[in-house]
Amino acid sequence: MPDAGTIQRFILIGSVAFLSVTIFLCLMRATLGPRFSDRVIAASIIGTKIILLIAVLAMIIGETYLADVCLIYAVINFLSVVVLARSILENKEGDGE
Numbered sequence: 617m618p619d620a621g622t623i624q625r626f627i628l629i630g631s632v633a634f635l636s637v638t639i640f641l642c643l644m645r646a647t648l649g650p651r652f653s654d655r656v657i658a659a660s661i662i663g664t665k666i667i668l669l670i671a672v673l674a675m676i677i678g679e680t681y682l683a684d685v686c687l688i689y690a691v692i693n694f695l696s697v698v699v700l701a702r703s704i705l706e707n708k709e710g711d712g713e
Contacts (some may be wrong), residue, residue: 628676656700663693677697 618626639662646658667686674682 625676628672631672634678635672636667639665639669653704656697656704660693660697663696665679667693684689699712 642658642662642665646655649655651713658712667690670682670689671684674680674686
């Protein structure tokens with residue numbers, strides 16, 4: 617019978633595979649999305665999933681500095697979504713005048 621560490625590693629590797637597949641599906645949505653807002657939301661979801669992927673990989677390889685990388689990437693992801701949402705709102709306001 618496998619020990620708890622082996623089972624945990626198997627689950628973490630499975631979650632990496634699952635996150636990779638869902639990132640690819642979100643990437644398809646970002647490229648095929650009919651509206652610009654769909655693309656912005658897909659980009660935000662991709663960024664969030666990459667943060668999760670880095671965190672899981674940090675647990676697998678046991679490097680704690682990757683948690684800092686996750687935090688920095690989260691701030692950059694948040695700021696990029698705010699800038700893109702602001703540009704959408706400015707374009708909508710400009711169309712109405």
